Amino acid sequence: MDFTSGGGGGGGGGGGDGMRYKLLHEGDIQVCVVKHPRTFLSKILTSKFLRRWEPHHLTLTDGSLTSATPTGYMETSLSYSSIEDLQLLAWDNAPKYCVQLSFPGGTVLLQAANSYLRDQWFHSLQWKKKIYKYRKVLNNPSRWDVVLKEIRALVDMALSSPLQDESIHQAPLHIISTLLAENSNLSSQDHENIIVAIAPLLENNHPPPDLCEFFCKHCRERPRSMVVIEVFTPVVQRILKHNMDFGKCPRLRLFTQEYILALNELNAGMEVVKKFVHSMHGPTGQCPHPRVLPNLVAVCLAAIYSCYEEFINSRDNSPSLKEIRNGCQQQNDRKPPMPLRLLRPEPPTPPPATILPLSANNSPEILVELERNNNTANAKRKAAPAGGDSEPNLIDCLLVSPAVNTLSIQLPAQADRVLGCFALILKMLSDYDDWRPALASLLQPIPFPKEELKYVIQRFAEDPRQEVHSCLLSVRSGKDGWFQLYSPGGVACDDDGELFASMVHILMGSCYKTKKFLLSLAENKLGPCMLLALRGNQTMVEILCLMLEYNIIENKDTQLQIISTLESTQVGLRMYEQLCDRQRELKELQRKGGPTRLTLPSKSTDADLARLLSSGSFGNLENLSLAFTNVTSACAEQLIKLPSLKQLNLWSTQFGDAGLRLLSEHLACLQVLNLCETPVTDAGLLALSSMKSLCSLNMNSTKLTADTYEDLKAKLPNLKDVDVRYTEAW
Numbered sequence: 063m064d065f066t067s068g069g070g071g072g073g074g075g076g077g078g079d080g081m082r083y084k085l086l087h088e089g090d091i092q093v094c095v096v097k098h099p100r101t102f103l104s105k106i107l108t109s110k111f112l113r114r115w116e117p118h119h120l121t122l123t124d125g126s127l128t129s130a131t132p133t134g135y136m137e138t139s140l141s142y143s144s145i146e147d148l149q150l151l152a153w154d155n156a157p158k159y160c161v162q163l164s165f166p167g168g169t170v171l172l173q174a175a176n177s178y179l180r181d182q183w184f185h186s187l188q189w190k191k192k193i194y195k196y197r198k199v200l201n202n203p204s205r206w207d208v209v210l211k212e213i214r215a216l217v218d219m220a221l222s223s224p225l226q227d228e229s230i231h232q233a234p235l236h237i238i239s240t241l242l243a244e245n246s247n248l249s250s251q252d253h254e255n256i257i258v259a260i261a262p263l264l265e266n267n268h269p270p271p272d273l274c275e276f277f278c279k280h281c282r283e284r285p286r287s288m289v290v291i292e293v294f295t296p297v298v299q300r301i302l303k304h305n306m307d308f309g310k311c312p313r314l315r316l317f318t319q320e321y322i323l324a325l326n327e328l329n330a331g332m333e334v335v336k337k338f339v340h341s342m343h344g345p346t347g348q349c350p351h352p353r354v355l356p357n358l359v360a361v362c363l364a365a366i367y368s369c370y371e372e373f374i375n376s377r378d379n380s381p382s383l384k385e386i387r388n389g390c391q392q393q394n395d396r397k398p399p400m401p402l403r404l405l406r407p408e409p410p411t412p413p414p415a416t417i418l419p420l421s422a423n424n425s426p427e428i429l430v431e432l433e434r435n436n437n438t439a440n441a442k443r444k445a446a447p448a449g450g451d452s453e454p455n456l457i458d459c460l461l462v463s464p465a466v467n468t469l470s471i472q473l474p475a476q477a478d479r480v481l482g483c484f485a486l487i488l489k490m491l492s493d494y495d496d497w498r499p500a501l502a503s504l505l506q507p508i509p510f511p512k513e514e515l516k517y518v519i520q521r522f523a524e525d526p527r528q529e530v531h532s533c534l535l536s537v538r539s540g541k542d543g544w545f546q547l548y549s550p551g552g553v554a555c556d557d558d559g560e561l562f563a564s565m566v567h568i569l570m571g572s573c574y575k576t577k578k579f580l581l582s583l584a585e586n587k588l589g590p591c592m593l594l595a596l597r598g599n600q601t602m603v604e605i606l607c608l609m610l611e612y613n614i615i616e617n618k619d620t621q622l623q624i625i626s627t628l629e630s631t632q633v634g635l636r637m638y639e640q641l642c643d644r645q646r647e648l649k650e651l652q653r654k655g656g657p658t659r660l661t662l663p664s665k666s667t668d669a670d671l672a673r674l675l676s677s678g679s680f681g682n683l684e685n686l687s688l689a690f691t692n693v694t695s696a697c698a699e700q701l702i703k704l705p706s707l708k709q710l711n712l713w714s715t716q717f718g719d720a721g722l723r724l725l726s727e728h729l730a731c732l733q734v735l736n737l738c739e740t741p742v743t744d745a746g747l748l749a750l751s752s753m754k755s756l757c758s759l760n761m762n763s764t765k766l767t768a769d770t771y772e773d774l775k776a777k778l779p780n781l782k783d784v785d786v787r788y789t790e791a792w
Contacts, residue, residue, distance in 0.1 A: 081178075085227035086186035088121040092173035095135045115173060122190050124197075140170065142187075142194040150184055161187065185225050192219055193233055200241050206252055213238060213259045221262055231267045235260065239272035253280050254289050261293045268301060274313035278320040285324035294321050295338075302342055303351045308360050318357075319365045319484075326483045335483065339490050348496045355497050359504045362484040369477040485514040492521040502533035507547050507554075516554075516561065519544050523564040531568045545569075550590035559594045566591075567601040577727045580605070580614045588620075592627050595634060603634045607641045647676060652705050655679040661687040668697045675700050682706055689713035689736070695721030702728035709734040713760075719746025726752050738762040738785070744770040751777035758783040766791050 092115040119130040125143075129136035144165055151160040151171070159180035163170040174180035196216045203209040220234045238260055242248070248256075257280065260273075269277060277297075281290060298321045301314050308315040325334045342358065343349045473481065491501050502522050522530055522544070536543040547554040549562045569579065583591060583605060595602035606624050608614075615621050628634035656679045662671060671693060683704050688697070689711045698721035701707065707729060713736050722742055725732070726749040733755050737747075743765040750756065756778050761771075762785045771791035775781065786792050 081181065081224060082226050083178075083182045083185050083224055085189065085225045085230060086122060086182055088119065089179075089183070090117065090119050091183065092116065093118045093120075093129075093135050094171040094173070096169045096171065120172075122186060124190075125194060127187070127190075135170070140165070142191040143198075145187075145191055148184060148188055148191070150180065163187070185223070189223060189225055189230070193237075196234070197237055200237055203241065203245065206248070209241070210252075210255055210259060213256060217260055217263055228267075231263050232270070235263055235267065235273060236270050239270045239276065242276045243272045250284055250287075253284070254287060257289050257293050264293075264297045265300075268305070268311070268314060269297065269317070271311070271313040274317040277317050278313075281317075281320040281324040285327035290321065290324045294324075299342065302354050302357045305353060305357055308357065308364075315361055315364055318361050319368075322361070322487070323365075323480065323483060326479075332483070332486055335487065336490055339487060343494055343497070349494070355491065355500050356504060358487065358491060359501065362487050365480055365484040369473055369481045482514075489514040489517050492518040498522070498525055499527060499529045502530045505533075507542060507544055516548075516556075519548060520561060520564065523561065523568050526568070531565070534565050534569070546586075549587055550593065558597070559590055559599070562590065563594055563599050563601050566605065570601065570605070576723055577612055577614065580609055580612060584609055584614050592624065595627050596630060598631045598633055600633055603628060603631070603637050606634075607637050611641055611644070648703055650679060651675060651703055652681045653679040654681040656682050658682050659685040661689075662691050662693075664690040666691040666693065668693050668700075671697050672700050675703070680704060685709040687711040688715055688717075691715055693717060695719070695724075697721070698724040701725060704729075706731075708732060711736040712740055713737075714739040716741060719743055719749075722746035723749045726750055729753070731755050734758040736760040737764055740764060742766075748773065750774060754778065754780065756781055760785040761789060761791075762786065763788045765789070 094115050116134045116136070118134075118136050120136070121128045121130065123139075126139040126141045128139040132138070140163070145163055146166065147162075147164040149162040149164075151158070151162050159174045159177050161172040161174070161180055161184045163172065172180075172183055174183055196212065196219075199212055200209065200216075216234045216237070220231055223230055238256070242256070253276075257277070277294065280287065281294070284290070298318050301318055305311070305314060322335060322338070325338060326332060328334050339358070342351070342354045344351075349355065488501075488505070491497050498521065501518075502525075505518070519534070522534055525531055534543055534545045536546065542552075545562075545565050546552055548565065549555060550559040552562075555562065566583075591602045591605050595606050606628055610621065610624060615624065625638065628638040660680075660683055662674070666688070671688070671691075684706050686701070686704070686707060686709070690713065692715070693712075694716045695718045697717070701710070701721075702724060708731060710725075710729075710732060717737070718741050722737075723746060730753065732753055735750075735753075735756060735758070738760045739762070741764075742761075744767050747761065747764070747766060747770050750759070751774055757780045759774075759778075759781060766786060766789040768791045771786055771789075775784075
């Protein structure tokens with residue numbers, strides 16, 4: 063099935079001269095009324111006749127031509143329905159540019175300043191008159207074959223008009239949507255005929271809300287209709303490419319959702335949906351339309367929430383998702399709600415009295431545990447912003463009566479199909495490399511029991527780009543991220559911690575191999591880390607070794623337990639023995655003695671530095687120059703072993719942000735740091751704010767910004783010598 067977008071819109075070129083005009087809604091013009099139209103042309107140039115022109119500021123309303131000063135000729139409004147004819151008038155021997163409006167009792171002349179303005183008034187009046195006629199004709203339809211003929215004529219008129227204005231195409235669409243809203247008992251064939259007739263107007267315009275509802279109904283009732291593919295596809299493609307805010311037009315989102323579900327009902331099912339998603343991305347490695355991804359994600363999340371809305375609204379005194387979004391919940395009129403927490407699919411079975419069966423079908427279950435802390439739930443609700451189009455968190459939305467302890471939610475079969483369809487779309491989106499960073503930042507933690515979502519998180523965990531896998535962590539304190547939800551014991555964890563271990567591995571391999579990250583693991587996830595290490599997971603064994611190496615664990619009993627855990631497996635024992643060897647080497651390295659100044663030859667590498675520092679004692683080393691060498695951030699693991707280091711020169715090396723983060727946590731006594739011509743950015747430079755001893759800092763020719771520079775000056779009181787030449791802060 064071909065989802066290739068068609069060409070440009072089918073706007074016909076009205077006005078044979080090819081001129082285009084802006085639709086007039088008001089303007090200044092000269093007005094004259096002639097009682098005897100057959101005789102006025104011969105008198106039009108006489109001085110007596112010229113004195114009869116009156117200046118007026120006219121407004122073209124939906125039904126009449128009205129003056130801002132209702133006096134003289136324009137004392138009463140001129141209804142479009144009473145205009146018999148419109149003509150353009152011009153004379154070769156005089157600069158008069160007039161529009162003639164013929165009425166039953168005479169003629170009204172409108173005189174413009176030039177021919178272009180005259181033509182603009184003519185086409186605007188002609189448009190207003192015709193649209194007024196169609197609005198009247200289609201307001202009380204009698205025969206639908208005649209109505210369809212009038213709709214086609216209305217569409218042709220809009221496409222051929224020389225006027226350029228948003229309302230030229232929107233006005234016919236609103237007339238037709240009103241017609242359809244007031245006549246809901248149309249046959250399926252009438253539906254299709256009307257949709258095909260108005261299709262040319264939709265090529266460059268979003269459908270109005272009532273028309274979206276009509277389209278949604280057609281998608282639900284006739285999902286296999288060819289109209290869905292041939293007419294709706296370019297409309298939905300345009301919505302996804304150009305819509306800026308579904309909060310202002312939620313029915314566009316609902317129509318897009320119903321269209322995708324209609325595609326899923328075709329014989330090929332999700333294969334058709336997959337082709338559609340691919341058509342929205344395009345054949346190249348980079349999607350050319352920046353709005354497609356956020357719009358698709360918004361549609362998917364709205365559809366996922368809708369799967370639970372019926373259940374939520376059926377609970378005692380529970381607000382709907384719409385009420386939660388709009389901040390309309392009346393706390394005084396409702397019982398105190400209790401938030402639900404999604405559990406893994408197979409928790410221990412609670413007592414029979416606490417299970418509330420909601421459905422007799424065999425659809426998948428979501429098991430939910432009630433939190434007893436009402437104050438916490440209410441605090442979260444009060445902290446949520448009122449209004450806006452942001453979706454509420456799924457966990458916060460699942461509200462039930464406080465009378466039950468555990469609740470088994472069984473989604474109806476249709477809701478489960480919807481959930482599966484849009485969860486699979488999220489899976490498709492995560493397979494595009496260029497979309498993955500934005501997708502990771504858009505997806506908020508929504509733990510629902512679908513393997514597709516776990517696949518998405520796995521893709522985030524496998525992506526080497528920091529902007530992607532950093533989104534696995536909490537976006538703010540007090541709110542769990544994917545990292546917490548999929549950890550052993552987390553509300554979304556349904557395995558033995560494999561996904562959690564993958565996330566830890568990518569985070570540790572990037573720029574999170576820091577004391578702060580290890581400390582958070584020790585405080586919150588030490589148990590899961592030890593359990594996975596006991597089962598031979600190499601990443602967790604490395605984590606435990608780093609906790610011992612960096613003295614993260616202060617409790618002696620906990621240290622001994624970690625050592626016992628490491629010694630219980632072959633990989634753990636091997637890595638613990640290597641740790642002990644490194645500790646002995648570290649003691650030798652830090653033993654007092656050796657040079658106080660050291661300069662590595664140019665072109666030296668990380669391996670050369672490590673080999674040099676392992677050759678003796680460097681406890682007295684205070685000044686180290688690595689300028690013009692090939693060292694990278696990897697050498698930071700060697701540098702942090704130098705306890706007396708006060709001056710470090712990294713000029714023209716490949717030392718980056720990850721290395722700076724590690725230095726900032728271990729070299730608190732560093733006083734002089736040269737980062738000239740290194741690839742460091744704000745992300746790493748901000749970490750230097752913890753190095754209070756710094757008094758000299760060279761950031762010449764780096765990617766330093768002015769805001770970061772001001773932040774560093776405020777947080778480093780001893781900083782006196784700073785070089786920021788050839789940076790944004792210069």
